[in-house]
Every structure is written in C-alpha cells, then in structure tokens.
Amino acid sequence: MNEKGSKDSAKQSKTKSPTDKKEKGVESSPSPEPKKTASGEDKNQELKKLTAEIANLENEKLLLAAELKNERQSWQRQMEQIYKYSNKKLLSWVLNFLVDLEEKALSAMRADPQGPVKNHLLGIEMLRNILWRNLENEGITEIKIAVGQDKWSSRLYELVEEVENDNLPAGTVVKVAAKGYLLADQVLRPARVIISKKSDHNKDSDRTLKTKKEK
Incomplete structure (x- = not known):
C-alpha cells in the first residue's frame, strides 16, 4: 500500500497541470517592447531637411526658367536678324542703281531739261522717288554727317x-x-x-x- 502510494505521488509530481504549463509559457515568452515615438528633436531635423530640399527645388526651377527665357530671347534676336538682313544683297543692288542713276543720268538730264528730255526726266524722277520710299520702308537710311565736326570713321x-x-x-x-x-x-x-x-x-x-x- 505504501509502495503504491509513493508511485502515485511520483506520477502526479511528473504530470503538470494545464494551468502550470500556461503559466510557464507566459513566463518564458519575452514581453513586446513598446514602440519608440520620434522625439521633438528628430522631427525638427526632418523638417529642416525637407525645407532645404524644397528650397533647392525652387532654386532649380528659377534657374531653369531663366535659361529658357534667355534661350527664347536669343532665338528671337536671331530670327529678327535673319529677317532684317535677308534681303540685304537685293537692297544693296537697288541702292547702288539709284545712286548711279542720280549721279549720272539725272544730273546730266537736269543740266539741259529741254524738249523730250524734260518729259523723260519727270518720269524717271517719279520712279526714283517711288524706289527711295520703298527702300526707306525696308530700313535704309542715309548716314548723317556733320561736316566740320564729325571725325573719320573707318566703318562708315x-x-x-x-x-x-x-x-x-x-x-x-x-x-x-x-x-x-x-x-x-x-x-x-x-x-x-x-x-x-x-x-x-x-x-x-x-x-x-x-x-x-x-x-
């Protein structure tokens, strides 16, 4: 009887109750650490970083806008130059023709404007005036010179x-x-x-x- 009782006691000591197992499991598993929240200093640093990035983007935007504006203005100037001087050769030819007409033919006809020459002179002068007006409309102007004042200019x-x-x-x-x-x-x-x-x-x-x- 005593031997049987001792065996039952040993068996009971080896067998653990579900409650004991549960308690042991709770004790053995580590408890989760609480999540760390960003401190005020970290938030300020992040805000400064974002502000600096925004400022850099704004500067890049302004620089790009300035470059585009300069490119557009340069292109417009080039187109204006092309348009302004595209017919330079033709205008130069017409100008030289009119100057020669003035210096040679018209001056000779004005020296003796009699008979048929007078009628031809009037017609040629009318044509000359029309051509001069068209040249002026194209931007041709006379070089203004103040005699006795202006100095020599190799360009003009x-x-x-x-x-x-x-x-x-x-x-x-x-x-x-x-x-x-x-x-x-x-x-x-x-x-x-x-x-x-x-x-x-x-x-x-x-x-x-x-x-x-x-x-």
Whole structure:
C-alpha cells in the first residue's frame, strides 16, 4: 500500500497541470517592447531637411526658367536678324542703281531739261522717288554727317582725299563726296569723304613745342 502510494505521488509530481504549463509559457515568452515615438528633436531635423530640399527645388526651377527665357530671347534676336538682313544683297543692288542713276543720268538730264528730255526726266524722277520710299520702308537710311565736326570713321566712311586744314583737328570731315547709307545698323554703302590733316608747317611747330615740353 505504501509502495503504491509513493508511485502515485511520483506520477502526479511528473504530470503538470494545464494551468502550470500556461503559466510557464507566459513566463518564458519575452514581453513586446513598446514602440519608440520620434522625439521633438528628430522631427525638427526632418523638417529642416525637407525645407532645404524644397528650397533647392525652387532654386532649380528659377534657374531653369531663366535659361529658357534667355534661350527664347536669343532665338528671337536671331530670327529678327535673319529677317532684317535677308534681303540685304537685293537692297544693296537697288541702292547702288539709284545712286548711279542720280549721279549720272539725272544730273546730266537736269543740266539741259529741254524738249523730250524734260518729259523723260519727270518720269524717271517719279520712279526714283517711288524706289527711295520703298527702300526707306525696308530700313535704309542715309548716314548723317556733320561736316566740320564729325571725325573719320573707318566703318562708315571711305576716304577720298586728305586736305591741309589747320583750323580743324586732323581727321575731321571737311566735305562729303558721295552719300552713304545704312540698313538698320549695317553699312550698305559707305560715305565717300574728304578729311582734314595738319599742314607740314604746323606739324613742325607741334613737334618743336612737344620737344620743348619734354626738356
């Protein structure tokens, strides 16, 4: 009897109740850690980062807009130049024709405008005036020259002669031999001019005065 009781006690000690197993399972499994929430400092750092990225994107947008504007303006200028000077060769030919007509044919006809010549002269002058108006509408203008004031310009003038004139600075335009013309800002036909230069006597005087000053 005692031996049987001891065996039952040992068996019971080995057999665990479901409650004991449940409690052991709860004790053995680690409890989940609480989720960490972002601190105020982390949020500020993230906000600063996003603000900087937005600012960079805005700058890139402005730079791109400026580049596109410059490209568009450059393209427009190029197209304007092409349109403005596309017929330069033809206008130059018409201009030279009119100048030659004025200097040769019309001047000779005006010298003796009698009989049939008078009628031809009137017709040619009418045609000349029409052509000149059309050239002006295309942007052709005469080169304005103030005789006795304007200085020599290799871009605008063609030199015909130099004459001695001590009353004017050297290189001053003293006479216009032939008119010049522009197409917008480009020279179609340079003006032919006569300019002043110092006389040999005046040059010697200037040289002597300069030598004295250096001494």
